[in-house]
Amino acid sequence: MNATHRLVRLVRRPGGLPTSDDFALVQAPIPLPEAGQVLVRNTHFLVFPGLRTLIGGETRDVPLPPLHPGDALFGPAIGEVVDGALEKGRRVVHLQGWREYATPAVAECRPLDGILPDPVAHLAQGSAAYGALTRLAEVREGDTVFVTGAAGAVGTMAGQIARLLGAARVVGSTGSPDKAQRLRQDLGYDAVVLRGAGPVGRQLAEAAPDGVDVVVDTVGGEQLTAAVDVANRGARLALVGALDGQLSPDRAGGSAPTVLDTYRLLTRGITVAGYNGMDHPDVEAEWEARFGDWLRAGEIRFPYTPVHGMERAPGALPALIAGRSFGASIVEL
Incomplete structure (x- = not known):
């Protein structure tokens, strides 16, 4: 040595x-x-x-x-x-x-x-996505799920997990046309919102014409703003990241301000919660057991x-x- x-x-x-x-x-x-x-x-x-x-x-x-x-x-x-x-x-x-x-x-x-x-x-990085989708924003059969930052470490896992848990439609966001194609072809996303290809809110409304029931947000910023605008009554929003702030050249990584329409939150009964793994110590073992089974069955990548x-x-x-x-x-x- x-x-x-x-x-x-x-x-x-x-x-x-x-x-x-x-x-x-x-x-x-x-x-x-x-x-x-x-x-x-x-x-x-x-x-x-x-x-x-x-x-x-x-x-x-x-x-x-x-x-x-x-x-x-x-x-x-x-x-x-x-x-x-x-x-x-x-x-x-x-x-x-x-x-x-x-x-x-x-x-x-x-x-x-x-x-x-x-x-x-x-x-x-699937534990956070799994915990968010089973503890904070529990996916129900037939739900439409929106994952921001879908090509990242958490997002690539979140869309697949949502589908395995019963989601009927999974929509993601990314900033790259090549990544958007991979999300659809390799990971089963039904539609992808492409940053820079037009207003995020308009794209999301077109990608989820019946609204969104669950959001796994890794980004914040305008994407979270848009998610609230198209959220259905009783929608559940789980925040698992804040990349909009962490990856901003104008910030130091410890803040991520976002504009949310609180009137929509109120009138539609939308819940917003941040996921912290330390609050859910039982998730890691549960996630790894299911992840291992899904990997062996070829159901997840x-x-x-x-x-x-x-x-x-x-x-x-x-x-x-x-x-x-x-x-x-x-x-x-």
Whole structure:
């Protein structure tokens, strides 16, 4: 084993959206596990847009620490135990991504027990979508479901989950014609609202002529505004992301103001709720069990865009923000 490994550090806090120059791939000594820790050789880690908030320093109400210049990035990762308090060779998922070797505490590792047929699928962001669609905005047979940011890590899973839970029509939104085509052809979306191709509200009304019963919102902004306008009586809106604010060059990732017609909310009895996984600790195990069954039956896909090698990792978050990925973005080591 080499005496050093590579990791990605934040070089400076961006003035706007981060670029690859804001990150550095550096060499550091491979850490030695202390008592209660394990040394893990990472094989995959997730690139997630929430890093934008951590880098921007606006972490109020976020259960993760801010990132300062000089800090190593972190996030969900999969790796193999090579030393320490767990069996060597065992695969685990933990939160010390963005490096080749990590030393999480045993309590911070979750051994992968084969519940999913592909270990990489443990990096899928379907838990939030599943929780939103079963706990906050329960899908009923025949519902029309609208998913904003449908080509993202959560959105690509949300549309498929909604269909499996009984939705009759699934509409998504994206900013790319190519992604819109993939959503329809590969993931079963019935219609796609294309940002930049005309008013979002008009497109959504055409895509859902009978209105919308359930919304899984990962974006906010004008798309959430439009969703309220076409929502049916008793519609349920679950907020699972705020990309409109996180990916804005004019914000630091910790706010996402949106205009909502409260008169519509009131007169139509529409509910709006934010999904936080910590409020639903039972969801993760339930989701993984169903996800594994659906994967084995070929009823669901886990789409992701691979980023090959640590040398490309510094550009992975800017590429995600620029919309150059479909589904999750995963660095493969």
